Amino acid sequence: MKLFDSKAFTYIELVIVIMTVSVLAVTISFYFNRNEIASPIAADQLMADIRYIRLKAITVGQNYKIVFSGNSYTMSRSGPEADGETKYLPDGETAVANFGTQLRFNTLGEPCNESSAFPARYGQIQLSGGSTILIYNITGKTQLQQ
Numbered sequence: 001m002k003l004f005d006s007k008a009f010t011y012i013e014l015v016i017v018i019m020t021v022s023v024l025a026v027t028i029s030f031y032f033n034r035n036e037i038a039s040p041i042a043a044d045q046l047m048a049d050i051r052y053i054r055l056k057a058i059t060v061g062q063n064y065k066i067v068f069s070g071n072s073y074t075m076s077r078s079g080p081e082a083d084g085e086t087k088y089l090p091d092g093e094t095a096v097a098n099f100g101t102q103l104r105f106n107t108l109g110e111p112c113n114e115s116s117a118f119p120a121r122y123g124q125i126q127l128s129g130g131s132t133i134l135i136y137n138i139t140g141k142t143q144l145q146q
Contacts, residue, residue: 038091039129040144046095046125047133047142049075049087050103054140057105065104068125070094078104089127099123109140 050066053075057064063078071094076084089095097103099113103123106112111123117137124145125133132145 038093039127039131042089042091042093042095042127042129043131043133043144045087045089046073046127047144049073050133050135050142054105054109054111057107058109061107063104063106065102068095068097068101068103092128094128095125096128097123097125103135105140110138111135111140 053064053066060077065076065078067074067076067084071092072086072088073095074084074086102114104112104114110117113123121137123135123137125135127133134143134145135141136143
């Protein structure tokens with residue numbers, strides 16, 4: 001009579017198999033839910049940069065703008081010879097604004113498009129993952145639409 005049966009799983013082997021299956025399950029679920037994670041991250045990044053440019057326009061006393069181009073946007077001072085910083089949205093997210101390709105802030109922090117103030121109460125930026133950012137007229141407040 002054998003003390004250990006070599007045909008059966010030991011408790012250690014069983015624990016290792018359960019841990020391996022758990023890690024695989026988490027990895028696979030993260031891979032398939034990546035768009036659900038990427039859109040809120042992209043929205044937070046974009047809202048932070050919009051707030052930064054607005055505050056910079058107020059504190060520096062010059063007009064600043066954000067120019068949208070697919071999955072990237074460039075932040076710079078308005079006017080000739082203005083060098084800007086280009087940022088890319090995560091995981092291939094794209095941004096489309098209902099007010100055109102430019103968001104400008106004057107020295108009072110008021111938002112406008114290429115030519116004038118927003119025609120409605122707020123401007124919208126729609127991200128391809130489903131998130132929508134609202135930028136309110138006059139105040140420039142940004143908010144993630146629920």
